[in-house]
Amino acid sequence: MNDLATLIGVPVDVVADLIKTLADRELTVATAESLTGGLLAALLTEIPGSSAVVRGGLVVYASDLKQTLAGVDARLLTARGPVDPDVAEALARGARERCGADIGVGLTGVAGPDQQNGIAVGTWFCAVAGPGNRRSLRTGAPEAPPATTPTRAAIRAQAVRAAVDLLANIAATDS
Amino acid sequence: MNDLATLIGVPVDVVADLIKTLADRELTVATAESLTGGLLAALLTEIPGSSAVVRGGLVVYASDLKQTLAGVDARLLTARGPVDPDVAEALARGARERCGADIGVGLTGVAGPDQQNGIAVGTWFCAVAGPGNRRSLRTGAPEAPPATTPTRAAIRAQAVRAAVDLLANIAATDS
Numbered sequence: 001m002n003d004l005a006t007l008i009g010v011p012v013d014v015v016a017d018l019i020k021t022l023a024d025r026e027l028t029v030a031t032a033e034s035l036t037g038g039l040l041a042a043l044l045t046e047i048p049g050s051s052a053v054v055r056g057g058l059v060v061y062a063s064d065l066k067q068t069l070a071g072v073d074a075r076l077l078t079a080r081g082p083v084d085p086d087v088a089e090a091l092a093r094g095a096r097e098r099c100g101a102d103i104g105v106g107l108t109g110v111a112g113p114d115q116q117n118g119i120a121v122g123t124w125f126c127a128v129a130g131p132g133n134r135r136s137l138r139t140g141a142p143e144a145p146p147a148t149t150p151t152r153a154a155i156r157a158q159a160v161r162a163a164v165d166l167l168a169n170i171a172a173t174d175s
Numbered sequence: 176m177n178d179l180a181t182l183i184g185v186p187v188d189v190v191a192d193l194i195k196t197l198a199d200r201e202l203t204v205a206t207a208e209s210l211t212g213g214l215l216a217a218l219l220t221e222i223p224g225s226s227a228v229v230r231g232g233l234v235v236y237a238s239d240l241k242q243t244l245a246g247v248d249a250r251l252l253t254a255r256g257p258v259d260p261d262v263a264e265a266l267a268r269g270a271r272e273r274c275g276a277d278i279g280v281g282l283t284g285v286a287g288p289d290q291q292n293g294i295a296v297g298t299w300f301c302a303v304a305g306p307g308n309r310r311s312l313r314t315g316a317p318e319a320p321p322a323t324t325p326t327r328a329a330i331r332a333q334a335v336r337a338a339v340d341l342l343a344n345i346a347a348t349d350s
Contacts, residue, residue, distance in 0.1 A: 003328055004214075007182050031213075031234065037220030038206075038213025039179075041234045045212025046328055048288050056240040059206065059216045059232035061225075065274060069231065099240060113223050153178055153221055 004046050008039070008157045010164050015047055018164060021171035022053045022103075027131055029167065030099030031057035032070045032091035034082060035109035035124055036156045040163050055101040060091065070094030070106075081117045083108050085137055088125035096129050103130040103170060105163050109140065111152040121149055124159045128166045136169070138162040179221050183214070183332045185339050190222055193339060196346035197228045197278075202306055204342065205274030206232035207245045207266035209257060210284035210299050211331045215338050230276040235266065245269030245281075256292040258283050260312055263300035271304050278305040278345060280338050284315065286327040296324055299334045303341045311344070313337040 005012035022029065031041045041057040044050055058069045063082050066072040072090040080087060091106025109124025110116045122142030129135055140158055143150070150158075180187035197204065206216045216232040219225055233244045238257050241247040247265040255262060266281025284299025285291045297317030304310055315333055317324075325333075 002182070004179075004182065007177070007179065033213070036217065037225075037229070038208070038216035038232060038234060041213030041236075042211065042217050045234075045236060046331070048327060050212075051236060054212070054234075054236050056236045056244065057213060057234035058244075059213060059220075059229075059234070061216075061220060061229045061231045062274075065231040068275075069233075069273070098244070099237075100243075152223060156221070 004043050008043060008160050010161050014168065015043060015164060018168050018171055019044065019047045019050050019053050023049065025171065027053070027103060027171070028055045028101040029053055029103045029105065030055045030095040030101035031105045032060055032095035033057065033107045034060050034066065034091070035111055036107045036160055037061055039156055040105060040107060040160045043160060055099045058095055058098065066091065070098060081119070083110055083116060083119045083123060083125070085125045085127065085139065088127035088137065089129060089135065092127040092129035103128060103167070105167065107159055107163060109155065109159055111155045112149065122155050124155065126159055126162045126166065128170065131170070134170065136166050138166055179218050183218060183335050185336050189343065190218060190339060193343050193346055194219065194222045194225050194228050198224065200346065202228070202278055203230045203276040204228055204278045204280065205230045205270040205276035206280045207235055207270035208232060208282045209235050209241065209266070210286055211282045211335055212236055214331055215280060215282060215335045218335060230274045233270055233273065241266065245273060256294070258285055258291060258294045258298060258300070260300045260302065260314065263302035263312065264304060264310065267302040267304035278303060278342065280342065282334055282338060284330065284334055286330045287324065297330050299330065301334055301337045301341065303345065306345070309345065311341050313341055
C-alpha cells in the first residue's frame with residue numbers, strides 16, 4: 001500500500017472517478033475540516049488533475065477558527081458545541097463561500113482518545129452543501145460497548161469515506 | 176502499515192515527539208498548503224493531543240486562494256507564480272496570522288504530472304515562519320534525468336517530511 005486512498009479504505013479509482021466526473025460537470029469543491037484535519041482535501045488533491053476540481057479548504061481545528069475562518073455563527077457554536085450536525089452544515093456552507101466553490105464539505109466529530117463536551121468518541125457529522133440549494137448529511141455513531149473503541153485514524157477514515165460517498169452521489173446526479 | 180506517518184515515511188514517534196515538545200513549550204502551529212493539499216495538517220492532527228498544538232490551516236490549491244485566504248501579495252504571485260520561495264514564506268506568514276498561531280508553515284510546489292509555468296515536476300518550497308522573527312526554508316529539486324519522475328504522492332511526502340523536520344528543529348531549539 002502506498003497511496004492515501006488505500007490507507008483511508010477507498011479504492012483509488014473511486015476517488016479518481018469522482019474527480020473526473022466533477023471536472024466533466026465543471027463542479028468545484030472546497031472543504032472545512034475539523035475532525036479530519038485536512039485528510040479529505042489531501043485525499044482529493046492526490047489525484048492528478050484535481051486542480052480543476054479542488055479549490056481549497058479550511059482546517060478549523062481550534063474552535064474559534066470555525067467562526068473566524070469558516071464563518072460558523074458564534075451563537076450556534078456556543079449553544080451546541082463544535083460537534084453538531086448544524087455546525088457541520090455551517091462548515092460546509094462556509095467552505096463553499098470562503099473558497100468560492102460550487103460544493104462545500106464540512107466535517108466535525110470526536111476522534112478521541114477523550115470524549116468532548118460529553119460527546120462520545122466516534123461521533124461525527126459530514127455535511128455537503130451545493131451545488132445550488134442541495135444539502136446532504138451523514139452521521140457516524142460510536143459502536144455500542146463492549147466493542148473496542150476504534151482508533152483516531154479509523155474514525156477519521158470512516159468520516160472521509162462518507163464525504164467521498166456524498167460527493168460521488170452528487171457527481172452521479174444529473175444537474 | 177495503517178497510519179499516515181508511515182505512509183509519508185516519517186516514524187510516528189517522531190511526529191508524536193514533535194507534538195509533545197511543541198505542547199510542552201506552549202507553541203502552536205498553523206499551515207498553508209498548496210502542493211500537499213492538507214497532508215501536513217492531516218499528519219499532525221492524527222496524533223492524540225494535537226489539539227493543544229495545531230490551530231488549523233489553509234488549503235490554498237487554487238492560486239487566487241493564496242491571496243484571499245492566506246494574504247499572499249497579488250503582485251508577488253503575478254511576478255513569480257505560485258511556486259516560489261518567497262510565496263512559500265508568505266504562505267507561512269499568512270497561515271500564522273490568519274490562524275493565530277506561533278508558527279506558520281507554507282508549502283508550494285509542482286506535484287505533476289505536468290510542469291507548471293515552466294517549473295519542473297518535483298520542485299517545491301517549504302517555509303516556516305516563527306516563533307518570533309525566526310525563518311527557515313527547505314527546497315526540493317527534481318532529480319536529474321534519466322532518473323524516474325517520482326509520483327505525486329512521493330513528491331508530496333518528501334515536502335511533508337521536510338516540514339516535520341523544520342518544525343522539529345524549532346521544537347528542539349531553546350527559545
